[in-house]
Amino acid sequence: MLAYIVRRILYVIPTLLGVNVLVFVLFFLVNSPDDMARQALGEKNSDPVQVERWKEAHGYDVPLFWNGNASGIGRVTKTVFFTKSLSMMWGDFGKSDMTHESIGDEIIRRALPSLCVTAPIFLATLLINVFLAMLVATARGSVTDRVTQFACVVFMSISTLIYIIAGQYFFAKLLRWTPVSGYLPGLDCWKFLALPILVGVISSLGSGIRLYRTLFLEEINKDYVRTARAKGLPEWQILFLHVLKNAMIPILTNVPLQLLMLMMGNMMLENFFSIPGLGGYTITALNAQDFAIVRSMVFLGSLLYVVGLLLTDICYSLVDPRIRLG
Amino acid sequence: MVEIWNSWWFQNTLVGLLVVSGIAVVLRLRRREYWRLAYREVCRRRGAVICFFVLCLYTLVALIDSVGWRNALRDENGELMRDPRTGKVVYDRGGSALDHLLKGISSKKEKTYSSPMSRESFMLESVNRDGKVLRERPPLKHPGAHLLGTDRIGQDVFCQALKSIRTGMVIGILTTLLAVPFALLLGVASGYYGGLVDDILQYICSVLSSIPTVLFIASFMLIFGRGLPQLCLAMGIASWTGLYRLLRGETLRLREEEFVQAAVAMGVPSWRVLLRHIVPNVMHLVLITAVLRFSSEVLAEAALTYLGIGVGSDTISWGTMINDARTELTRDPIIWWKLCTAFAFMLGLVLPANIFGDAVRDALDPRLRTQ
Numbered sequence: 001m002l003a004y005i006v007r008r009i010l011y012v013i014p015t016l017l018g019v020n021v022l023v024f025v026l027f028f029l030v031n032s033p034d035d036m037a038r039q040a041l042g043e044k045n046s047d048p049v050q051v052e053r054w055k056e057a058h059g060y061d062v063p064l065f066w067n068g069n070a071s072g073i074g075r076v077t078k079t080v081f082f083t084k085s086l087s088m089m090w091g092d093f094g095k096s097d098m099t100h101e102s103i104g105d106e107i108i109r110r111a112l113p114s115l116c117v118t119a120p121i122f123l124a125t126l127l128i129n130v131f132l133a134m135l136v137a138t139a140r141g142s143v144t145d146r147v148t149q150f151a152c153v154v155f156m157s158i159s160t161l162i163y164i165i166a167g168q169y170f171f172a173k174l175l176r177w178t179p180v181s182g183y184l185p186g187l188d189c190w191k192f193l194a195l196p197i198l199v200g201v202i203s204s205l206g207s208g209i210r211l212y213r214t215l216f217l218e219e220i221n222k223d224y225v226r227t228a229r230a231k232g233l234p235e236w237q238i239l240f241l242h243v244l245k246n247a248m249i250p251i252l253t254n255v256p257l258q259l260l261m262l263m264m265g266n267m268m269l270e271n272f273f274s275i276p277g278l279g280g281y282t283i284t285a286l287n288a289q290d291f292a293i294v295r296s297m298v299f300l301g302s303l304l305y306v307v308g309l310l311l312t313d314i315c316y317s318l319v320d321p322r323i324r325l326g
Numbered sequence: 327m328v329e330i331w332n333s334w335w336f337q338n339t340l341v342g343l344l345v346v347s348g349i350a351v352v353l354r355l356r357r358r359e360y361w362r363l364a365y366r367e368v369c370r371r372r373g374a375v376i377c378f379f380v381l382c383l384y385t386l387v388a389l390i391d392s393v394g395w396r397n398a399l400r401d402e403n404g405e406l407m408r409d410p411r412t413g414k415v416v417y418d419r420g421g422s423a424l425d426h427l428l429k430g431i432s433s434k435k436e437k438t439y440s441s442p443m444s445r446e447s448f449m450l451e452s453v454n455r456d457g458k459v460l461r462e463r464p465p466l467k468h469p470g471a472h473l474l475g476t477d478r479i480g481q482d483v484f485c486q487a488l489k490s491i492r493t494g495m496v497i498g499i500l501t502t503l504l505a506v507p508f509a510l511l512l513g514v515a516s517g518y519y520g521g522l523v524d525d526i527l528q529y530i531c532s533v534l535s536s537i538p539t540v541l542f543i544a545s546f547m548l549i550f551g552r553g554l555p556q557l558c559l560a561m562g563i564a565s566w567t568g569l570y571r572l573l574r575g576e577t578l579r580l581r582e583e584e585f586v587q588a589a590v591a592m593g594v595p596s597w598r599v600l601l602r603h604i605v606p607n608v609m610h611l612v613l614i615t616a617v618l619r620f621s622s623e624v625l626a627e628a629a630l631t632y633l634g635i636g637v638g639s640d641t642i643s644w645g646t647m648i649n650d651a652r653t654e655l656t657r658d659p660i661i662w663w664k665l666c667t668a669f670a671f672m673l674g675l676v677l678p679a680n681i682f683g684d685a686v687r688d689a690l691d692p693r694l695r696t697q
Contacts, residue, residue, distance in 0.1 A: 018533035023545075031549045153684070157621065157677040159628045161648050162669050169655050267540060268629060286544055287634055298545055301538040309536070 001317070008313055012306050016089060019302040024085040027295050033060035033080065039289055040097060058097055058292075059083060085295075093296040098288055103296045106281065113183060114277030116193055118266050121200035128201060129208030130251070134239055136209060137216040148209070155206025164272045167199040181273040196269045215250050219243045249320050255312060331555050334394050334420055341392045344499075364610075367689035374685035377678035384675050387424065387488060388495035396420030424492075428485050434468040436480035442663050445469035475663040477650065483664050486642050487671045493643035494675055496554060497561070497627045498620040504562030506612055509569035514604055516570070517577025518596070527570075535567040544635045552638040557630070561623060569615050576608050610690040617686045621679040628672065644668045 037054040038046040055061040060080060067078040077083070084094060093103035139145050172180040178195040219225065220243060228238045267279035274280070278297070285293035330336050355361040368374050396417040399407040407416045425432070439448040446463040453460050466472075474484040516527040534542075546560035580586055580603075589599050630636035631645025639646055651665035 014529070015532050015536055018529065019536055022533060022537070026545055026549055153680050154677060157625075157673055157680050159625050159644075159648070159669075159672060159676075161628055161632055161645075165648070165652060165655065165665065173655070267633060271633065282541070282544070283633055286548060289548065291548070294541075294545055294548060298537060298541045301541045302536040305536045305538060 004317065005314055008310055012310055015306055016303065019299060019306075020085055020089060023295055023298055024081055027291055028064060028080060028085070031291075036060070036097070036291055059094075084292075088296060088299045093300075094292055096285075096290055097292045098290045103293055107278065107296070107300065110276055110278050110281050113185075113189075113275050114266060114270070114279060116189060117196055117200070117269055117275055117277060120193070120197045121204075124197065124201050125204045125208060126251075129205065129212050130244075132205075133209045133212030133216060134244070136213050137220065138235060138239060140217065140220075152206040152210045156210070157206075158203075160203050160268055163199050163203040164268065167195055167202075168272070171195055171198070181275075183273075183275045192273070192275070196273045196275065200269055212247075212251065215247050216243060219247045222246075249316070255308070334396060338393050341389060345389070364686075364689040368682075368685050371685050374682050377682040377685075380674065380678040381682060384491055384495060388492045390427070391422045391424035391489065391492040392496075394420055394422035394425065422492075424488065428488065431471065431473075431482050432485040434471050434482065436466055436468070436472070436476045438476070438478060438480055439661055440466055440472060440476045440480075441661075442473060442475040443470055444472070444475065448475075448661070474667050477664050478654075483667050486647060486664075487644075487667045489642045490644045490647060490668070490671065491675070493554065493637060493641055494624045494627060494672070497558060498623045498679075500558040501561040501565065501623050502616045502619060504558060505566040505569065506616060508562075509566040509573060510605070510608075510612060512566075513570040513573030514577050514600055514608065517574040518581055518600055518604060524574075528574075531567045531570055534563070537564075539564045540630070540633075540635075543630060544633075547635045552636070554637050554641055557627070557637055561626070565619070565623075569612070572611055572615065573608050576611060577604055580604055580607055614683075614687045614690055617679075617683040621676045621683065624672070624676055624679070644672045 033055055034051055037051040037058075037060070041050055041054055052061065062078050062080055062083070064080045067075050070078045087094065091104065093107065095102055096106075136145055136148050168180055171177050172195060179192055181192075183189060183192050216239075224246075225238060225243060228242050233242075266277065267283055269275070270277045270280035271283050278300075282294065282297045284290075285297070356365075368378075397420070399416045399418055401407050408414060409416055421429075437447065440446070441448050444466065446465050446469070448463070450461045451464050453462055453464065472482050472484070474482070474487070477483055477486070512527050516524045542564045543557070543560045546563070547556060550556045550560075586599060586603050589603055590596075594602075627636055627643060628645035628648060631643055632649050636645050637643050647664060647668035651661070651668065654661035654664060
């Protein structure tokens with residue numbers, strides 16, 4: 001068991017290294033520091049002198065891989081790859097290209113508002129979807145089931161944009177229950193978070209219910225359910241005590257995947273509701289063509305995903321003794 | 327590269343090739359009993375058939391909008407205009423067949439907003455009448471001509487929605503066409519050969535799939551610029567990993583099957599085993615994934631465009647339409663028609679695609695059926 005966990009943790013390192021190299025290729029080989037400088041300075045003042053000055057000010061004036069002018073270990077460390085890309089492996093994200101603020105500090109500052117949006121959405125979505133899917137699974141084959149199935153497909157077919165715009169229009173503009181957008185630090189933030197969370201939950205209902213319903217129906221046809229029925233257990237007890245317990249295993253594996261998907265919804269919600277989180281940070285950086293921030297966010301995103309996957313695998317092997325540790 | 331993509335000869339050839347190869351695939355599949363059964367299974371569901379026709383309608387509009395030509399410019403006397411230096415005939419910017427068809431409506435520009443089928447402008451204007459200044463709605467230049475109203479700069483919303491169909495369909499189809507060959511080739515090779523090939527491909531796959539899709543597309547678009555071909559490429563690269571894993575697993579299972587073992591024992595070369603025995607047996611998974619993914623790609627385009635990482639604002643798409651329409655809801659009285667049109671046209675494509683996709687999945691793989 002321990003050996004498995006250690007091996008699994010060690011596998012994270014080459015994956016992250018691969019991501020790091022890929023990000024480097026995209027951001028430094030395809031789009032060279034010269035191009036970056038020209039894009040940042042604009043067409044008018046991008047003569048070679050200014051490009052060099054910009055590169056020097058932002059630390060891009062060293063060679064990409066191998067610094068022949070330096071001595072000793074500096075040949076490797078005084079390169080763009082080492083200072084700008086590899087350093088992200090130990091959490092040094094460097095400074096923004098535009099504002100010169102430390103990206104690491106900004107990430108820490110913006111993580112809380114982001115979490116305040118995604119965590120409640122994630123929890124509420126999981127609970128509501130599992131509960132509703134359970135109800136639908138009890139009524140399988142009936143008219144209610146078919147109507148719900150159709151409703152789920154319709155819900156899935158509507159763009160998140162529409163959910164957000166409609167939510168803002170009805171709840172904020174017509175009913176005036178919540179502010180349209182904005183954010184306050186501290187406990188008052190719930191007023192601003194209520195609408196984004198509601199929209200986030202509603203937009204995931206369709207696909208969520210469908211997914212969990214399929215999972216439950218797979219379980220319902222198994223032998224232990226027949227045994228439980230034969231014992232004379234009431235249907236709700238079979239579902240909520242026996243089936244749920246077993247169906248939770250594939251749901252558990254879905255957790256990091258869901259977290260990953262929330263990042264996108266997160267970007268959308270934060271952008272629409274002007275919440276100062278990480279998603280909004282990325283969007284601002286994209287529009288300002290701030291390569292340093294985008295680079296850091298790509299790496300941070302993969303880091304979170306890889307770690308999430310690692311935790312899931314470990315949970316999975318702890319929860320389900322049938323999993324062979326190959 | 328973008329110039330070639332935008333030239334009509336390239337578009338026409340591409341569309342022609344796609345249509346011909348599509349027909350060829352259908353004709354070939356019809357010869358096999360397995361696919362005929364699946365076809366019959368899908369046809370038994372009336373909803374799926376209706377959805378299929380809706381999808382065909384959308385495809386038709388997209389096809390009409392994908393082939394086009396340029397007209398030679400003529401002077402007042404009807405003579406062909408020629409370049410004074412080279413003597414070559416001068417052409418206009420050209421347009422798709424749909425552009426030529428819609429010329430009657432799209433050329434009827436108004437000054438600004440007007441509601442659907444309206445005879446007067448939506449905006450109040452100050453009019454000086456007999457010395458008194460009155461606020462009233464001026465009549466439109468083309469009253470009643472705009473089925474779904476006009477937008478801020480007086481363009482017909484219905485035309486825009488029709489033009490958006492192509493963008494959506496291109497995203498849905500081209501992304502799949504880019505991702506599927508990759509996933510099929512690598513997945514089958516990875517599962518069949520195993521060993522070092524498998525290790526390397528699995529590593530690449532795990533690296534690619536650990537980058538969040540949105541962020542990958544975002545950085546891709548940031549570096550290569552916004553546009554429809556770039557977006558398709560980015561989404562294609564980001565999305566082959568899921569299908570790759572599925573096909574790898576299925577190939578691992580098939581490799582141990584008796585008919586494959588028999589073929590290997592009889593000395594059939596491995597490429598032939600792959601082509602004749604493995605690939606036909608995973609094609610149903612490819613088709614299911616392709617059909618089911620189509621709708622999510624259309625939806626993703628709108629979201630990405632809104633975030634500023636999709637197609638550029640010069641390409642008409644449902645994403646750009648919704649983006650424009652968003653501020654219109656804050657006006658009083660609200661301007662709802664552009665948003666509602668984009669929403670309705672999008673739902674009209676995505677909903678049938680989802681329902682049809684479910685039917686195809688149930689027909690091809692009864693194990694995956696949602697009871």
